[in-house]
Amino acid sequence: xxxxxxxxxxxxxxxxxxxxxxxxxxxxxxxxxxxxxxxxxxxxxxxxxxxxxxxxxxxxxxxxxxxxxxxxxxxxxxxxxxxxxxxxxxxxxxxxxxxxxxxxxxxxxxxxxxxxxxxxxxxxxxxxxxxxxxxxxxxxxxxxxxxxxxxxxxxxxxxxxxxxxxxxxxxxxxxxxxxxxxxxxxxxxxxxxxxxxxxxxxxxxxxxxxxxxxxxxxxxxxxxxxxxxxxxxxxxxxxxxxxxxxxxxxxxxxxxxxxxxxxxxxxxxxxxxxxxxxxxxxxxxxxxxxxxxxxxxxxxxxxxxxxxxxxxxxxxxxxxxxxxxxxxxxxxxxxxxxxxxxxxxxxxxxxx
Numbered sequence: 533x534x535x536x537x538x539x540x541x542x543x544x545x546x547x548x549x550x551x552x553x554x555x556x557x558x559x560x561x562x563x564x565x566x567x568x569x570x571x572x573x574x575x576x577x578x579x580x581x582x583x584x585x586x587x588x589x590x591x592x593x594x595x596x597x598x599x600x601x602x603x604x605x606x607x608x609x610x611x612x613x614x615x616x617x618x619x620x621x622x623x624x625x626x627x628x629x630x631x632x633x634x635x636x637x638x639x640x641x642x643x644x645x646x647x648x649x650x651x652x653x654x655x656x657x658x659x660x661x662x663x664x665x666x667x668x669x670x671x672x673x674x675x676x677x678x679x680x681x682x683x684x685x686x687x688x689x690x691x692x693x694x695x696x697x698x699x700x701x702x703x704x705x706x707x708x709x710x711x712x713x714x715x716x717x718x719x720x721x722x723x724x725x726x727x728x729x730x731x732x733x734x735x736x737x738x739x740x741x742x743x744x745x746x747x748x749x750x751x752x753x754x755x756x757x758x759x760x761x762x763x764x765x766x767x768x769x770x771x772x773x774x775x776x777x778x779x780x781x782x783x784x785x786x787x788x789x790x791x792x793x794x795x796x797x798x799x800x801x802x803x804x805x806x807x808x809x810x811x812x813x814x815x816x817x818x819x820x821x822x823x824x825x826x827x828x829x830x831x832x833x834x835x836x837x838x839x840x841x842x843x844x845x846x847x848x849x850x851x852x853x854x855x856x857x858x859x860x861x862x863x864x865x866x867x868x869x870x871x872x873x874x875x876x877x878x879x880x881x882x883x884x
Contacts, residue, residue, distance in 0.1 A: 578629045583641065589618040592641065600630050601637060608634065617642045625649075649715040655726070657708040657831035658760045660794065664706045664726075664829065673713050674722060682719035690727050692734060695750035696825060704753045704826025705730050733832050741839045754822050756830035756838035761790035764857030769837035771861055775849055777841045784847070786816035794827035853878030 581599055583592055589612050593605035602608045612618040617638050624646030628637055639645075653671045655664055661683060665676035683702045693705065702723065707730040713722055734749070742752055755776060763769045779786055793799050795812035808815070814823040830838070848868035849859040853875040860871035 578627050580647065581626050581628050583621070583623045583626065585623040587621070587623060589613070589621060592621050596628075596637065599628075601628050601632070602634060608638075612638055622646075650712040651715060652710065653713050654710045655706070655708045655829070657834065658828045659708065660828045661701070661703050661706060668713075668722065671713075673715065673717070674719050679719050679722070683723055686720050686723070688720075688724065688727055690731060692731065692749050692753075693727075695748050701825060702727070704757050704829055706829050707733060708829050708831050734835065738835065738839060745839065750825070751822055752835070752838050753830065754824075754826045756834040757826035757828045758786070758788050758790055758816075758822075759837050760830040760834040761793075761828050762788060763834070763837075764851075765859075766833055768859055769834055770840065770842035771844060771846065772849060772859070773837040773841035774844045775846050775861070778845070778847055780821065782847075783820060785818075785820060786822070788816045791816040791823055791827055794823075850875050853880075853882060855882060 579599055579601070581595065581601065583595065587595070589609055590605070593602065593608035593612075596602045596608060597605050609618075611634055612621065615638070620642040621638075622641060622644035624644060626640060626645070627647050628640065651671050651673050653668065653673065655667060659667065661680065662676070665674075665679040665683075668674050668679055669676040683706075688702070690705075693702075706723070706726045709726075709729050711725060711729075713725065717725075738752075739749070742749055745752070747755075755773070758776065759769050759773050763772050776786055776788075778784075789803055791814050792803055792807055792810065795810050795814040796807060800807065808817045811818075813819060814827065816823060844861070845863050846861040848862045848865065848871075850868065850871050852858050852860060860868075860875065862868040862871055
């Protein structure tokens with residue numbers, strides 16, 4: 533074998549140095565290019581990409597290239613291996629955009645910044661538990677049957693549930709509000725979210741007021757649910773509350789149409805005399821005092837009205853017939869009957 537001269541050795545050494553320097557330059561250039569160059573133009577619509585459990589960096593690269601998120605698989609694999617990200621790529625559902633640089637995409641995958649699928653659900657005041665369940669089903673976070681089954685069969689450790697006369701009913705405590713609910717949540721997690729919100733709203737000052745009134749929390753919630761269903765105009769809630777408080781004090785039948793509708797299991801525009809005689813502990817036309825539990829989920833304002841009734845001597849109210857949703861309030865039966873006739877006349881005039 534021909535021996536290399538001293539000059540040749542120097543040139544070969546210099547060539548190796550140059551080659552290594554060029555390689556280093558290319559790697560650095562590649563690294564910088566991938567950091568600043570997205571696969572497509574900025575402002576591209578975000579895509580949902582699922583990285584399966586146990587996927588290799590090569591499999592991840594293939595998925596990303598198919599979605600148009602990286603320029604080519606080899607670039608992705610070189611980059612993740614060179615930067616030490618390859619073993620750190622995590623499975624999950626990601627929201628990525630072709631406008632992101634390779635570094636931004638890899639950082640997300642390495643840090644496990646997966647999508648959290650939430651659904652924004654609004655539960656209005658005054659719904660009973662079946663309606664709450666149906667609303668959740670409408671939002672595709674559960675089924676009404678599954679939700680009600682969980683509410684009936686599972687136990688929930690909240691202080692305010694201890695006084696219930698019907699242990700397996702959460703009626704009245706599924707607090708109406710707007711919630712962010714995870715798609716993958718079980719029914720119990722959803723129910724606990726609603727119950728926790730009730731716990732937050734029914735604070736220490738509310739509990740102190742309950743004691744001042746000489747009532748139980750369950751009685752206050754029950755009364756609030758009736759107020760919620762009877763009052764079509766929020767401003768009238770304290771007045772309606774005052775009527776019911778005075779009737780309870782005087783041991784007069786509450787005669788709430790809302791409780792009869794709950795007993796019937798349907799909301800009828802006009803109740804018949806036969807309806808008013810339905811046999812049920814919830815029928816306040818035949819049973820004195822409050823029913824055994826709430827008839828709907830009261831909101832914060834209805835709870836406040838239940839705790840702080842208006843200072844009036846009203847004993848009666850009747851819905852006006854003018855479509856306003858307001859009521860006529862009166863102190864005597866004679867005055868009440870007069871307002872009933874007036875409301876009926878208003879209703880007839882509207883129909884004609």
